[in-house]
Amino acid sequence: MMIRYKLARFAAAAAAAALTLPAWADESYPGSGWGQLNMPRGVTDISRRIYDLHMTIFWVCVVIGIVVFGVMIWSIVTFRKSKGAVADVTLVHNTRVEVVWTVIPVIILIAMAVPAARVLVEIEDTTRSGLTIKVTGFQWGWQYDYLDQGVLYYSRLDRASDAARQLMSGIDVTTVPHYLLAVDHPLVVPVDTKVRLLITGADVIHSWWVSDFGVKKDAIPGFINEAWFKVDADKPGIYRGQCAELCGRDHGFMPIVVNAVSKADFDTWLKNTAAEEKQASAAGQATPVAAPPDPRAAPAATAAPPSAAAPAAAPAGASG
Numbered sequence: 001m002m003i004r005y006k007l008a009r010f011a012a013a014a015a016a017a018a019l020t021l022p023a024w025a026d027e028s029y030p031g032s033g034w035g036q037l038n039m040p041r042g043v044t045d046i047s048r049r050i051y052d053l054h055m056t057i058f059w060v061c062v063v064i065g066i067v068v069f070g071v072m073i074w075s076i077v078t079f080r081k082s083k084g085a086v087a088d089v090t091l092v093h094n095t096r097v098e099v100v101w102t103v104i105p106v107i108i109l110i111a112m113a114v115p116a117a118r119v120l121v122e123i124e125d126t127t128r129s130g131l132t133i134k135v136t137g138f139q140w141g142w143q144y145d146y147l148d149q150g151v152l153y154y155s156r157l158d159r160a161s162d163a164a165r166q167l168m169s170g171i172d173v174t175t176v177p178h179y180l181l182a183v184d185h186p187l188v189v190p191v192d193t194k195v196r197l198l199i200t201g202a203d204v205i206h207s208w209w210v211s212d213f214g215v216k217k218d219a220i221p222g223f224i225n226e227a228w229f230k231v232d233a234d235k236p237g238i239y240r241g242q243c244a245e246l247c248g249r250d251h252g253f254m255p256i257v258v259n260a261v262s263k264a265d266f267d268t269w270l271k272n273t274a275a276e277e278k279q280a281s282a283a284g285q286a287t288p289v290a291a292p293p294d295p296r297a298a299p300a301a302t303a304a305p306p307s308a309a310a311p312a313a314a315p316a317g318a319s320g
């Protein structure tokens, strides 16, 4: 009786907790409420394929769980001692049962491996891209290098978030728009274009992660990792991500923002930015105009990113 009462109380508490879940959700995020319990469907074909694969495997697991736990609970209840059940101690080996419980899981695994391998191959296929951008993670921010367009700039936490995050800043972070998820210079890409990313790290391992694109790739010093995405033609917009590899003190303060724009807008932006950079280098400035004037830790900040270009090649070559 006591156990039944305790179980009922536990069930009531669990139900109450489940009902309050949507209240925890931040309404400023897309897919708020229950949607936040799952991964987003995203805005690229590959992100949707990853999502569909994830849901397929999830439902396979749900069915397996129901069958296994169903048989288990039914057996426990039906063959209990109080009903006069006596344990069978003679059954030590049954070839037919063993073959069945080996073959069925193997078939299930193969059935799951086929669609998973297909999506994986697609994820790794970076050929036929329309734009190549080298992404270098550094402590703490990102450098974007449009290799064929001669545009290079740094992307760091935006001023408002940076001011609010300081110890005893006195700023109410809930008043800062996109707190810790905004940058000074977002990555700008055209929609409906296969964008190839060459991802590396300048100091420690970072990870470039934008869940709406289905991209999460480690940025490792001395290595170039590849990734790609192609934003739907009808879904230009701002997409946010974060560094997904614990990379040190300010790991939580190097967000990623991608501005997906129409092809025409992208061309205009590219032309303007390239012209600005040319002007800046003609004027003898050490850093491109697009790089944010960074008031904090000026010597350290300017010293770190330029070294970003070198280490990718050197250590890899040295270590063979």
Ligand SMILES: [Cu+2]
Residues within 6 Å of the ligand: 137, 205, 206, 207, 243, 244, 245, 246, 247, 251, 254
């Ligand atoms: Cu990082």
